């Protein structure tokens with residue numbers, strides 16, 4: 100008697116990420132009620148299961164869905180708006196004025212749906228987002244089926260979403276309450292950066308986060324200028340300040356960590372805080388190089404993020420994995436640094452650890468949520484396939500992703516989005532472009 104299940108996916112290769120470096124050939128994943136129930140040879144799967152839906156992916160690699168641990172999804176609508184400038188000038192003279200003028204619930208809804216469409220089409224099944232009107236980002240994630248960490252922004256200064264930190268905290272915690280029981284969406288703290296949030300607010304967040312076990316993410320040590328200014332102002336490095344305020348711990352995700360010294364690495368190591376590495380954004384804004392190999396060798400958990408589309412300008416986490424691997428070699432002077440399997444781990448299981456959801460996702464293990472990406476390796480540019488892991492990181496990219504599932508639900512089939520209307524997403528982006536460009540800067 101065949102065992103009834105929901106979905107059976109047969110693939111040429113399955114790369115589960117855990118166990119590390121393992122590649123299974125001609126195997127299948129069985130899925131029941133959104134979870135992986137078995138990973139076994141296809142020959143056995145076909146005589147053991149009767150699935151409602153059976154998918155044959157004879158030239159594909161199945162991997163855990165990618166986890167983008169730092170994004171500002173709605174910024175897809177500002178892609179290309181102010182390129183080729185350093186961070187401070189980019190933010191203060193271009194992005195913040197544009198956000199003040201244009202950002203509202205509809206901008207965030209349209210931009211989020213656009214980013215989610217791009218992420219799903221490049222194999223991302225979970226993203227962590229930090230942006231104004233997080234209610235609208237959460238709705239976009241809820242409606243499209245992707246998994247999300249909605250990191251609500253807290254700044255002491257007025258923003259399009261909040262007049263002051265008090266209001267941001269109140270609105271954000273109400274939103275967290277609204278999603279308390281949601282299986283794919285968690286709402287967490289995002290104090291924007293040490294230079295936009297004062298001690299009092301950071302301390303408040305630290306106490307609340309520790310009490311209620313809420314993750315925190317913050318832009319940290321993004322540039323040398325940030326660290327130098329902080330040292331001049333109060334004689335403390337931002338990492339030391341966060342440590343003093345109770346924010347360096349395993350619930351904190353430090354985004355960027357470019358301008359680091361030995362003391363910062365030691366603090367990251369002893370505190371158990373995580374690092375979100377955003378190599379394209381760091382390169383494009385000329386912020387510097389995050390010493391990822393030093394961090395990984397010290398046992399620090401380093402994940403990957405695209406950052407927003409205005410500073411990348413892509414939402415493709417495969418591209419980040421590729422850039423991270425190449426950059427690590429260049430920075431360390433060692434070709435052995437950050438091999439393909441480690442880059443893939445950074446884009447998957449390390450991301451899950453950074454968000455505190457490693458029990459749920461980040462690898463293709465039985466019992467975990469069926470968050471899966473299938474990558475077609477049949478193309479000219481991927482031949483011959485000596486090592487599928489190598490093709491994924493060094494010879495592929497998000498454009499080779501064919502199918503995606505989140506919690507067992509298929510969201511992408513043969514590159515067609517199943518929960519989003521691609522034409523409508525493009526039309527909304529063009530409408531925003533017309534609005535923004537018709538207005539003097």
Ligand SMILES: CSC[C@H]1O[C@@H](n2cnc3c(O)ncnc32)[C@H](O)[C@@H]1O
Nearest residue numbers: 171194198229230231252291318407
């Ligand atoms: C508080 S919502 C997010 C806020 O952050 C801005 N932002 C985008 N990219 C970066 C970056 O690399 N460093 C610092 N701040 C960034 C975004 O424009 C929003 O204002």
Ligand SMILES: [Zn+2]
Nearest residue numbers: 169318406407
């Ligand atoms: Zn950012």
